[in-house]
Amino acid sequence: MLDLLLIGIAILALAGVIFEEALHVNKAKTTLFLGTLAWIILFINADKGPGLVEVNDSLLHNITEISTLWLFLVAAMTFVAYLNRKGMIENLLNLIMPAQISLKKLLFFTALFSFCFSSLADNITATLVSIALVLSLGLPFNQTLRFAVLVVFAVNSGGVSLITGDVTTLMIFMQGKVTITQLLMLLLPALAAVLLLACMLSYGLKGTVKIKRTKRKMRTVDYVIAGIFLSTIVLTLVGNVQYGIPPMLSFLTGMSVMFLVATFMGDKESDNDPILDYIRLIEFDTLLFFLGVLLLVGMLEHIHALGALLHVYTLLPPTGANYVMGVLSSMIDNVPLTAALLKANIDMSTPEWMALTYAVGVGGSLLVIGSAAGIVAMSKVKGLTFARYGKFSLLLLLAYSVGYGLVLLLSQALVE
Template identity: 30%
Template sequence: MDIFILVVFILGYAFIALEHNIHIDKAASALVTGTVCWALFVLGWHDVPAHLAEEYHLFAADHGAGGHGGLAQFFEHRLLHHMEEISSILFFLMGAMTIVELVDAHEGFRVITDRIQTRNKVKMLWIVCILTFFFSALLDNLTTSIVMVSLLRKLIDDRQTRWLFAGMVVIAANAGGAWSPIGDVTTTMLWIGGQLTTTTIIANLILPSVVCLLVPLVALSVRLKGEIDRPVSEDEEEWDPTTPFERNLVFGAGVAGLLFVPVFKTVTHLPPFMGMMLSLGALWMLTERLHHSKNIEEKAHLTVIGVLRKIDTASVLFFLGILLAVASLQEAGHLLLAADWLRTSLDDVYLIDLAIGLLSAIVDNVPLVAASMGMYDIVPAAAVTDGWTGMFVQDGIFWQFLAYCAGTGGSALIIGSAAGVAVMGLERIDFVWYLKKISLLAVLGYFAGAGVYLLMFA
């Protein structure tokens, strides 16, 4: 039955890729794919998969479950386990989208857009990518991509040009997140797991990450010509319900709230969505007090309640479907088989990491890195016996290169990273369009950055 799960996943992947050709929204395809894959997994297994045997025995001992009924309970337990992680991502996404929309409703991004005067496409591209790169390291690649898409809508009117810039935002966000402990979820996993330390991540990965962005940025700049058409602004004489003070206050509070999330996570060790919910709640209270004296019509679109109606729910459901589908592959053992094949076939840590990075463009990088962390233990320095085991010590080459590859390889396809999926949902970017226009640039940057790392440490 596990082969049918893989077939359904591939078919669902094709439906998502051909969204505009078959006229079926990708969120619908993702939801069907995710739920059918799980249904096949539950109905097709009459015994516990070998890689889950130990967990099943622990579950049965704790819950007194056994037999077919116990197996069904265990599968439900596994699904809910994945839903914990998936829900945390979805709540994080919804919180970030709401904060960004709230700032946008107050025209807070004018603080930035009013300072970007150039209409030259090349100059604009460099400004946007550099901002994205460093914002991603400070915030994270998912939040940054959401913020930058909102900025692009204020700066660029033509959809095709905006898509091109949005594609580069994906590359820049993933490159910027790779060299920061809080910039990408996989880097954070390796950081929290003890495989990498903060100083090593920053010192050893920043240069490869910069090159990963610079190569596609220069390549695109060479063939990018002309000027940008700005969106037609509203009549300046039209009454504006927000004052400059209110705009600046909400913008400052929104950015501070987003920056607070990684700090909250570091201090409390709670999941990032908790910090995002706290920031959203605080901003909600601020805007309620800020506009309490205005009538309902004036403040209808300036409150969180009004902004929530504008949230792209389809993107959230798309995330849900994709992550459910990938989780089913993980439960069926396909990802472990892939990781094991890489280990036995390639037998080289650099090739393994490069392959994991490219594979992360097809399936989510989180379970791939999780599988790698499960397959390869941290080797104590005193236990190193040869060059191979030396690669797996804390801050070892394998873990460093894995952080870079898993963080940046997903840019090769638009559904290969959280940033890409968010941008795809917000801008409705076509999968095939991204494949034609951006994927080659992303792959060039990926291998260029990898080459720099190899020159530094191989």
Template identity: 30%
Template sequence: MSMTALLLVIFVIGYLAITLEHPLKLDKAVPALLMGTLMWALLSIGFNFSWFDIINYQGEVFSLSDGFNEEQAYGFKKNLMHHFSKIGEILFFLIGAMTIVEIIDLHRGFSIIKKVIKPKSKQRLLWILGILAFILSAIIDNLTATIILITLLRKILAKHQYRVWYAAMIIIAANAGGAWSPIGDVTTTMLWIGGKVTALKLSEYLIVPSLICFVVPFLIAGYLKPFRGKAIRKELIADEEAQRILSSKKMLWTGLGAIAFVPIFKAITGLPPYLGMMFSLGVVWLVSEYVKPEKDLPRTQKHVYSTHKALSKIEFSSILFFLGILLAVGVLESVVWGNINGTEVGALRYAAESISQTIPNMDIVVLLLGALSALIDNVPMVAASMGMYTYEVDHPVWHFIAYSAGTGGSLLVIGSAAGVAAMGMEKIDFVWYLKKITWLALVGFLAGAAVFILIEKFFYT
């Protein structure tokens, strides 16, 4: 057990380094990659020396305790190949989605959305930004929606002291909007690609709880002082059309349509979502090559709008962070930890069974996972739960995990990718968010959860 404990120690140290990214001034991709690769290295050495047995996703156990056996050794490699192929599906899906969004941005497609945001009342401005965040995050993802809306907010509101309130509320709306869509959040994408939920059922189960999670905090916030009265707006740039280019509208609708087409592609072909996203990227790339951004664009300036530039703007450190995290979780899923009812199980399954025995109510377990995802990144939380539980596709537990992990991140400013992005862009203080916003996010989170449990009990039993 001592060598198995070493795997856990590497995981905990790696995890701490990820959460302490800012004090350490170290990109979280670094500890994630080191953690993931070191854990697989230790697992491989331990397996070859018969310190560990491993278990694959079908529950087959492989061991070299009786001496070297080619079939058993290949079982280890096959298990690694399985985990890497599952991780690859998520990463290529994300790369495709991020590239399409960057192509839209290069063609200034999002400037069209800015035209919608014109009210002078602070309360109306709050609702317009919230509704846009909720809808956009379901189509393009919560992180991207947050970045776009805060960029627009900075062009509209003059005073930083008011902007931080709007930015914080955008986080709540974007996380709620991302939770009910298979492409709205990394965690829902993981559950969808991992075959735990279907796109249609996820949306059907979660759209009402997510809407409640967004609407309740916004109704309360409307009565708070920062959202009353008239907005002190920046003068909008006189010639708004000058900011747009000929291809803005075409690329906005092509890009959003292509991303929204991915679940339809999966429904028609039965192929995994990452292939649909690659097809959509191909279509958007093709259109971007032939669309005219400006009337007489010189050949030397064509690179400004090229997809190669969009690819260079993708944050690949985030992709590598997910790779490291998911590799580490794959080890915890693979290493045999103990027996449950006489059957050998991996570390995550063992942990799940232990938690379920301590807290018999699964709804409370999932709510706690959601609250924890505000402290611990929700990507590994969901990745771990996917290895911990063996419920069938579209079981209510998977939908509740999607809701809790997606919206629970709003409880702290560092609890979600959207929150971290807003924190960086608007210099939102951690303690300020904790005092002023956390209670609003918590009310919404619990209200949505209560609605989910009611719907599950009365409509889906």
């Protein structure tokens, strides 16, 4: 009975996100309330019994994961907020874009940029930079919406073939289910799916965009901080692969270096623009939404509700079950979902493990709340809601399905 109540709370939280516009209640408020309520119910049910220690340990583990993500987001968002406010994003756009470009070409450029950048950086940083580029164009909202949807899908697709690009990819690799060479085979199917989505989203797009050439004046310190940002991304990848340094720690170090450099290199900090104030420019409602969602996911993991999804593998063959898991990852955090699958030690071939890697990495794009990239995009693009993103779900499902099918075909052919 308790488990049904808690699952009902999670469903209620999802409904609160879906009907945010109708309810006129910010999704961060509903998810945070229901997430904390669920854990309070767990503690009350334990009532100083033998299960109290287990509930407490689960909550502490959940809070550790959340705080790690929070701190990483704070650092990454602060970097992007600084560079955006100083005009670095606009200047980058002026440097790499022609003075005039058609909307269709711009859409494909955005797809390739987001895909490639997410292969080098983490999904959150790639989304922040890609969305900042899109918003700097000043497009009408209906066009911005198409670009934002494409960015989310491209970012999630870009990191799926690298162990540094997606946590679930790393988890499957660490369990010895796939090799790095086999993972790199996912690159072409993932890119093909992104280009297919770009083709579908470009339908009906007409006209051209003039890139403003009003170059913002940059100080030497601004270029140095941009270099620190790029160095932080590179060193985060190297440090994580070589020494197991958490990305959160690397980004916090990079942010602290940025603060010190801005203080000692820049003009003496004025009261109008102190460097520490850039932390205030990040979207804390996004962080609260993350907190609520991850509390709910942690609760579901504690009551073993995610493990129940493994029954799908008794009803469908692995290829079909993996496809379903990708779709489900748009509603459930793909990390605990993948962890549950790995713990179950399901007997699958290498092509099937490769297909699962693609599914849980890209499937979260089907809903805006299904991935960190989607949640970040929702916070940055005003008016991007669950319902508006949902209008593109069929196109996203088609692109995901084609990519999944190509992964099966290519992996089967190469492994044989």
